[in-house]
Amino acid sequence: MARDFSTEPDFQEKLDWSRTFVAERIEPLDLLYGGREFHPLDDELRPIVDPLKQQVRDQGLWACHLGPELGGHGYGQLKLALMNEILGLSSWAPIVFGTQAPDTGNAEIIAHYGTPEQKDRYLQPLLDGEVFSCYSMTEPQAGSDPKQFTTRAVRDGDEYVINGWKFFSSNARTAAFLIVMAVTDPDVSAYAGMSMFLVPSDTPGVDIVRNVGLAGEAPDEGMHALIHYDNVRVPVDHLLGGEGQAFAIAQTRLGGGRVHHAMRAVATCQKALDLMCERVLSRETQGSLLAKKEFMQGDIADSYAELAQFRLLVLYTAWEIDTFKDYQRARKNIAAIKVLTPKVIHDAVWRSMHAHGALGVSNEMPLARMWSLAPVMAVVDGPTEVHKITVAREVLKGYRPSPGLWPTAHLPEKREEARAKIAASVEHLVGNA
Numbered sequence: 113m114a115r116d117f118s119t120e121p122d123f124q125e126k127l128d129w130s131r132t133f134v135a136e137r138i139e140p141l142d143l144l145y146g147g148r149e150f151h152p153l154d155d156e157l158r159p160i161v162d163p164l165k166q167q168v169r170d171q172g173l174w175a176c177h178l179g180p181e182l183g184g185h186g187y188g189q190l191k192l193a194l195m196n197e198i199l200g201l202s203s204w205a206p207i208v209f210g211t212q213a214p215d216t217g218n219a220e221i222i223a224h225y226g227t228p229e230q231k232d233r234y235l236q237p238l239l240d241g242e243v244f245s246c247y248s249m250t251e252p253q254a255g256s257d258p259k260q261f262t263t264r265a266v267r268d269g270d271e272y273v274i275n276g277w278k279f280f281s282s283n284a285r286t287a288a289f290l291i292v293m294a295v296t297d298p299d300v301s302a303y304a305g306m307s308m309f310l311v312p313s314d315t316p317g318v319d320i321v322r323n324v325g326l327a328g329e330a331p332d333e334g335m336h337a338l339i340h341y342d343n344v345r346v347p348v349d350h351l352l353g354g355e356g357q358a359f360a361i362a363q364t365r366l367g368g369g370r371v372h373h374a375m376r377a378v379a380t381c382q383k384a385l386d387l388m389c390e391r392v393l394s395r396e397t398q399g400s401l402l403a404k405k406e407f408m409q410g411d412i413a414d415s416y417a418e419l420a421q422f423r424l425l426v427l428y429t430a431w432e433i434d435t436f437k438d439y440q441r442a443r444k445n446i447a448a449i450k451v452l453t454p455k456v457i458h459d460a461v462w463r464s465m466h467a468h469g470a471l472g473v474s475n476e477m478p479l480a481r482m483w484s485l486a487p488v489m490a491v492v493d494g495p496t497e498v499h500k501i502t503v504a505r506e507v508l509k510g511y512r513p514s515p516g517l518w519p520t521a522h523l524p525e526k527r528e529e530a531r532a533k534i535a536a537s538v539e540h541l542v543g544n545a
C-alpha cells in the first residue's frame with residue numbers, strides 16, 4: 113500500500129519536543145515581548161533568546177527549511193509542514209527556530225542565484241539568525257501586477273543607480289539589507305526587463321518615509337515601510353542573478369513562502385477549534401452546556417471537517433514539492449491552498465470567537481488578533497483572485513474541447529454508442545455460437 117499517513121517515530125519525537133518547548137519556553141516571550149520579534153536582540157532579550165536558539169540547534173531543528181547544502185538537515189517540506197503546525201502557534205517561535213518569513217524566502221533566492229561573495233556577505237548572517245532582511249517589490253501604485261512597477265535601476269559605470277518608491281516592504285526598519293526589484297530595461301517586456309538588487313539598508317538614499325502598521329497597531333509601530341529610493345547607488349556586483357531575472361527569482365521565492373503561510377494557518381485554525389471546544393464544554397446557557405446546542409455542534413463539525421480537508425491538501429502539496437523538487441509542478445495546489453488559507457482562518461476563528469461571546473471579541477483573548485490574519489492572508493504574496501486564476505488555468509490544462517456539437521456526456525449520443533456496442537457484442541456471440 114503506497115499511502116501512509118503516519119510520521120516517522122524519530123521525527124515524531126522531535127515534534128513532541130517542539131510542542132512542549134514552544135508551549136513552555138517560547139509562549140512566555142509572545143506574552144511579554146510580542147511585537148519585538150523582528151528587532152535585533154538587545155541586552156534584555158539576548159540572554160533570554162540565544163539559549164533558546166541553542167536548544168533548538170542541539171535538537172537538530174534550527175532552520176529546518178534548509179537543505180544540507182546550506183547547513184540544514186534537509187527535512188523537506190512535508191516535515192516542515194508538520195513543524196509549522198507547531199511553530200504557527202507562536203509569534204516568537206519562527207525566530208527561535210530560524211524559520212521566519214520573509215527571511216526564509218530571501219535566503220532561498222540568495223542561495224539559488226547569489227554569487228559566492230553575495231552568499232558570504234548576505235546569506236550567511238541570515239542563516240546564522242543574526243540579521244533580518246527585507247523583500248522590497250510592491251509599489252504604491254501597483255502590487256499584484258508587477259508589470260506596472262516603475263522603480264528604475266540605471267547602470268552608471270561600476271554602479272547601478274536606483275530611483276523609485278516601494279510600499280509594504282516588511283521589516284525594512286530593522287533589516288540589514290533589502291532585496292529590491294527594479295526596471296533595468298524599459299524597452300523590453302516587463303518579464304525580461306526587471307532585475308533584483310541587494311541593497312544594504314544604510315546605503316545613502318534609502319529613505320523610509322513611514323512604517324505602515326496593520327489595523328489595530330499604533331501608527332508609529334508598523335513594520336511595513338513606504339520607502340523612497342532616492343539615487344541609491346550600489347556596485348554592479350549587487351545585482352542578484354542576471355539582468356532581467358527578477359520574475360524568475362520572484363517565482364522561486366514565492367512558491368515556498370505561500371506553502372509556509374498555509375502550514376502556519378493550520379496551527380491557527382487548530383488553536384481556534386481547541387479554544388472553541390474547551391469553551392463549549394465549560395459554559396452553560398439556557399439550561400445546558402453550549403456543547404449540547406445543535407448550532408454549536410454544527411459549527412464544531414464544520415470547523416473540524418474544513419480544517420481536516422485543508423490540512424490534508426497542505427500536506428499533499430508539501431509532499432508534491434518534495435517529490436517533484438519543482439515548485440512549478442506543484443503550482444496548482446500551491447495556488448489552491450493560498451486561496452483556501454484566508455477562508456479557513458476566517459471561518460474557524462469566527463466560529464470560535466462567536467462561541468466565546470463578548471470575551472471572544474475582546475482583547476483578553478487572542479481570537480480577534482488571529483481573525484485579523486484572514487484579510488492579511490488574502491492579499492499577502494498576491495491576492496486570492498490571482499491565485500484562483502492560476503488554479504483554473506492549471507486545472508484546464510488537463511481538458512480538451514468536446515470534439516462535436518454536443519458535450520461528450522450528452523445522453524442521446526451516449527445511448528447510441530451503447531446500443532452500437534451491445535449490438536456488436538451480440539453479433540460476436542451469435543457468430544461464435
Ligand SMILES: Cc1cc2nc3c(=O)[nH]c(=O)nc-3n(C[C@H](O)[C@H](O)[C@H](O)COP(=O)(O)OP(=O)(O)OC[C@H]3O[C@@H](n4cnc5c(N)ncnc54)[C@H](O)[C@@H]3O)c2cc1C
Nearest residue numbers: 247248249250254255256280281282491492493494495497
Ligand atoms: C502583511 C503584509 C506584508 C507584506 N509584505 C510585503 C513585502 O515584504 N514586500 C513586498 O514587496 N510586498 C509586501 N506586501 C504587499 C503584497 O504583496 C501586496 O499587497 C499584494 O501583492 C497585492 O497588491 P496590492 O496591495 O497593491 O493590491 P492590488 O494589486 O491593488 O489589488 C487590490 C485588489 O484587487 C483585486 N485583484 C487584483 N488582481 C485581480 C485580478 N487579476 N482579478 C480580479 N481581482 C483582482 C483583489 O481583490 C486585490 O486584493 C505585503 C502585504 C501585506 C498585507
